Amino acid sequence: MRHAVVVGGGIGGLAAAVGLHRIGWRVSVLEQAPEFGAIGAGITLWPNAVRALDALGFGDGVRDLGSARLSARLCAADGRWLTTLDGARIERLLGGPVLPVHRAQLHRLLLDALPADALHAGLRVRGIGRDGSVPGLDLPPADLVVGADGINSRVRAQYWPRAPRPRYAGLTAWRAIADHRRGTDIVMTWGRGAEFGEIPLVDGRTYWFFAARAPAGERNPDEHAHLLRHLASWHPSITELIARTPREAVLRHDIHHLPGRPDSYVDGNVALLGDAAHAMTPSLGQGGCQALEDAAVLVAACAAHHDVPTALARYDAERRRRTRLVARASYLAGRFGPYLANPAAVAARDLGARLLPQRLAIRTFQHVSDWTPPRIAAE
Ligand SMILES: Cc1cc2nc3c(=O)[nH]c(=O)nc-3n(C[C@H](O)[C@H](O)[C@H](O)COP(=O)(O)OP(=O)(O)OC[C@H]3O[C@@H](n4cnc5c(N)ncnc54)[C@H](O)[C@@H]3O)c2cc1C
Numbered sequence: 001m002r003h004a005v006v007v008g009g010g011i012g013g014l015a016a017a018v019g020l021h022r023i024g025w026r027v028s029v030l031e032q033a034p035e036f037g038a039i040g041a042g043i044t045l046w047p048n049a050v051r052a053l054d055a056l057g058f059g060d061g062v063r064d065l066g067s068a069r070l071s072a073r074l075c076a077a078d079g080r081w082l083t084t085l086d087g088a089r090i091e092r093l094l095g096g097p098v099l100p101v102h103r104a105q106l107h108r109l110l111l112d113a114l115p116a117d118a119l120h121a122g123l124r125v126r127g128i129g130r131d132g133s134v135p136g137l138d139l140p141p142a143d144l145v146v147g148a149d150g151i152n153s154r155v156r157a158q159y160w161p162r163a164p165r166p167r168y169a170g171l172t173a174w175r176a177i178a179d180h181r182r183g184t185d186i187v188m189t190w191g192r193g194a195e196f197g198e199i200p201l202v203d204g205r206t207y208w209f210f211a212a213r214a215p216a217g218e219r220n221p222d223e224h225a226h227l228l229r230h231l232a233s234w235h236p237s238i239t240e241l242i243a244r245t246p247r248e249a250v251l252r253h254d255i256h257h258l259p260g261r262p263d264s265y266v267d268g269n270v271a272l273l274g275d276a277a278h279a280m281t282p283s284l285g286q287g288g289c290q291a292l293e294d295a296a297v298l299v300a301a302c303a304a305h306h307d308v309p310t311a312l313a314r315y316d317a318e319r320r321r322r323t324r325l326v327a328r329a330s331y332l333a334g335r336f337g338p339y340l341a342n343p344a345a346v347a348a349r350d351l352g353a354r355l356l357p358q359r360l361a362i363r364t365f366q367h368v369s370d371w372t373p374p375r376i377a378a379e
Helices: 011-022 047-056 059-065 087-094 103-111 154-159 223-230 236-243 287-304 308-335 343-355 358-363
Strands: 003-007 026-030 042-045 072-076 081-085 099-102 144-147 167-178 186-190 194-200 206-213 251-257 270-272
Touching (some): 003 011, 011 026, 011 047, 011 144, 011 287, 042 047, 042 103, 042 287, 047 287, 059 103, 081 087, 081 358, 087 358, 099 103, 144 154, 194 236, 206 236, 270 308, 287 308
Parallel strands (some): 003 026, 072 186
Antiparallel strands (some): 072 081, 167 206, 167 251, 186 194, 194 206
16 A cells, blocks of 8 residues: 655645545645644635545535535725626636635545544654654655645755745735624625625635735734724725624734745655645635645546656646646736725726626636546556
8 A cells, every 4th residue: 555644734735635545545644733623714615626626526525515606796995886796607607616615614524534543633844754754753654745734834845945935925814704694695895905805604604804915924912903993994894794703713814925836846756735835825715726626636646657756747747837827817816906005006996897797707717717637547
């Protein structure tokens, strides 16, 4: 039985581990947190990610977690509607629904598919051998090492010392889940250099986030109170939603990204996956989706080729260009969308959003969501 050691039990690492387990590999997932779990409230899965999950055998499970066929509305900070994208039309043009899910539930779905002895929590990897050896853990030698340890990847630092370093994107984000729902549509509000997103979850709660330009590391003693003050001039449903969110549920993280990607995502039998390989700005909500695509492609390559370097060469060839394009699209979507700050540019942006036909607006997302996973079939 072949053995993979996966560093990092985030969405990407778990999806890769589950897929490899399903094709008959032994897997060991090493996670630094004391318990496997998810930070970050909700996550939106685009049709490309749902297809990746289908390939990995989780499509139906994840569809049960998400509210399908949501329409999306975009409005300005003062509450003026700019445009509405109809849910049925989104589904038809993108070839599937956009599914917002609770991160913890997605994690649970993946975790439940792994044997308990595959999971090693509370283990912070500082360095790892090509055979998967880490001090203090006695495991059989690994055929494959997967670095799925996020944007500050230790595996990347060890095997790709010259790879680009994470950079602050100039943005900070607050996220939470409110036990309350105002409507059934996704509502995005664009201001000057900031956006607020309100995303209904299937269980009647709402995942919301606010992202804005801010100096790195800035923090307030009470982020909940800060947001209520900061957003007081935005349309009142936003502050109503925040007011109905428990104070301790509000998370704040600065957003970093990798300004470039390593020349290769593989080095011998070591592969980078997810944010470790290509952390991107979250404007398109694709970072996790790309990690799931990575996992599906890695598993398909390992199923098709017994020889690990051959499988990894295929993985690298399929993933580098695609993730570069999506990262670029995400960066541009933010830069020329919500994070425009110049008042004249903001007025032009809002007018453009009002005038752009719905079909064309949805089509701008097609190049991102048009992706089909390879079939996972043994050699
Ligand atoms: C505000 C915001 C909103 C977002 N919204 C979306 C969205 O709607 N849709 C979407 O697809 N993406 C979204 N993303 C991006 C998404 O969250 C990430 O791309 C995704 O979580 C990456 O998954 P990953 O498994 O590669 O890395 P991570 O989720 O970062 O997981 C890495 C794991 O490795 C562990 N780890 C790290 N170092 C070590 C170590 N040395 N030893 C052992 N374990 C280690 C960490 O504890 C963690 O569990 C958003 C991001 C932000 C910031």
